[in-house]
Structures are given as C-alpha cells and as structure tokens.
Amino acid sequence: MQQAHGKLLITGSSGQIGTELTGTLVERYGADRVIATDISKPGRKDCNTAALDVTEADSVKNIVKKEGVTTIVHLAAILSAKGEKTPDFAFDVNVNGMRNVLSAAAAVSGVKLFFPSTIGIFGADTPRDNVPIETITRPTTMYGITKLFCEQLGEYYFRRYGLDVRGLRLPGIVSYKTPPGGGTTDYSIEMLRAAAGGENYTCFLKKETMLPMMYMPDALGAIVKLLEAPSSALVHRTNFNVMAFSFCPSDLENEIRKINPGFSVSYAPDERQEIADTWPRSLDSSAAAREWGFSAKYTLSEMVRDMLMNLAPLPEK
Ligand code: AKB
Secondary structure, three states: OOOOOOEEEEEOOOOHHHHHHHHHHHHHHOHHHEEEEEOOOOOOOOOEEEEOOOOOHHHHHHHHHHHOEEEEEEOOOOOHHHHHHOHHHHHHHHHHHHHHHHHHHHOOOOOEEEEEEEHHHOOOOOOOOOEOOOOOOOOOOHHHHHHHHHHHHHHHHHHHHOOEEEEEEEOEEEOOOOOOOOOOOOHHHHHHHHHHOOOOEEEOOOOOOOEEEEEHHHHHHHHHHHHHOOHHHOOOOOOEEOOOEEEOHHHHHHHHHHHOOOOOEEEOOOOHHHHHOOOOOOEOOHHHHHHHOOOOOOOHHHHHHHHHHHHOOOOOO
C-alpha cells in the first residue's frame, strides 16, 4: 500500500472509469482514505461514499475542507454524444464542475488535482495522424469545447495559484465492468458485448472510422502513474496525449471473428459519425512516456480476448 497524506476524493465515481479507478485507489491508499462521490451516493461498500453534485460550489468546497482532502480525482463529466443532446447540461457539469473543483482545491494548500481530458478537444482542422500535444485545437462538440477549456483553466490555476493540476487526453476506453454513458467510442464496447452475448451488432459508426483507443487496465495504470509522478518531472500539465492502439469498427469486427467466426456487424452510421469524423486517428504519446513513464501493455487482440472472456465464456476450441 502506498503512503498518501489526507483523503482522496473522487467525483463521478460511479461511471465507467470511476467504478474501476476507485477500486484501484482503495487498494493503493486504503479504504479509510478514499471518498467516492457521485450525483447519487455510490452503493459501493469498499470505501467512504457521499452524494456530491459538482455544479454546487459550496458542496464541493465543504467536502474538501471538512474531510481534509489532499487529492481530488475529478471524473464527473458529460461525454461527447450525450453532450450534443444536452449541451447546456454538459456545459454546466463540465465547465462549472471543473471551476468549482479547482476553486475548492486552490482554497486549501497542498491539494493535488487530476482530471481526464479527451481526444474530443481536437477538431476537423487537427492533423489526423500521430497528433502532437500542441496542434490546432478547434473542437466542434460541447464536450470538446468544455474539456479544452478545462485543460486551459487547469493551467491557469497552476500558473496563478501554484495548484498541482494534472490531466491527460484519454482516447476511447474499452472495459467490461461498468458500461460507458454517452460516448462516441462506446460502439466498441457495445460490439464486444453483443458478440459475447451471441448476438450480431449494428454499428453507429462507419466501418472505416479509425480512432485511438485503450484497454481499461492500461488507462488505470496511466492515471495512477500521472497522479504519482513527481511534480518537478512534469513539463506539461493538463494535456498529455495517451493512446494504446488505433482501430476502426471493421478491425474490431475481424478481431472478434477470429474467436467467434459466426459474428457479424451491419453498419448504420448516425449523428455520432459526425463527431468521430472530427477526431484524430492516432496520437503522439511520447511526452507522457518521457515525463511520467506512460506505457500501454495490451494489444488489440489481447484486449478482445480478455473482454470476451470476461463478458462470457469463450467457445471451446
Ligand atoms: C467519448 O466517446 O465521448 C469518450 C471520449 C473519447 O472522450 N469516450
């Protein structure tokens, strides 16, 4: 178990990443140090829990102060597809939530804050391949616009108040424990779930839509590594690119077919195609590797095998 001082507060802990990251942090720092929060009080029993609406500035400030929080993992956010359906709500949660968390963190000395940004901060004018950290960032979704703002507001709090803010741009994250909610890369999990359940799948993106992705164990490893990196090692702060591999829906379909030859996918792109068309195919993650040792272990085929095994027993060979 790692030594951590004070409490570690997680917002959005009931989401796809939050559910698993909370377990990882409880193992690492101990149950009594972790407070898992979400808009409704999380049902988990392995740590302290509380209901917390990040859009309520006083509630955020109070819990940070009252509990002696020294690390905040701010996951509460509205993702790309849902954000296009409810742009005002996405603005409120993503922008006001981030401001409230930053301001609560800055009001107490020595607090460290982690939040995930996204490949959604890029836009149609961004080069598509091996995208560097510094490039054209003109997102067209509410999710992308608000997350780019979060990156820049985080940098502002670092420069102006010395707040130890850290963030990375996550690609699509594939996992089996908790379904994602409202993302564009969710098709990959839906496809794997359908295959594991013995069903065929209708994909909402075109078969050739290539996007950067990562398997959950590598995402958890990356978040913990960035969280624990010495502050002095960080040249960048809130905008590290990270990815494991790129694939398009037909690559995933073919990979599933190697295990489950009867599986088939039909393609019926919807409005989420427009979002995916503005995102890059691959990212340059070298700054993350250099500054805090980012690496991803799983390949696409290892991930597919592990997903199918965990979602349903694999067919006999
Ligand atoms: C989404 O699809 O909105 C997210 C993301 C790539 O940030 N998974």
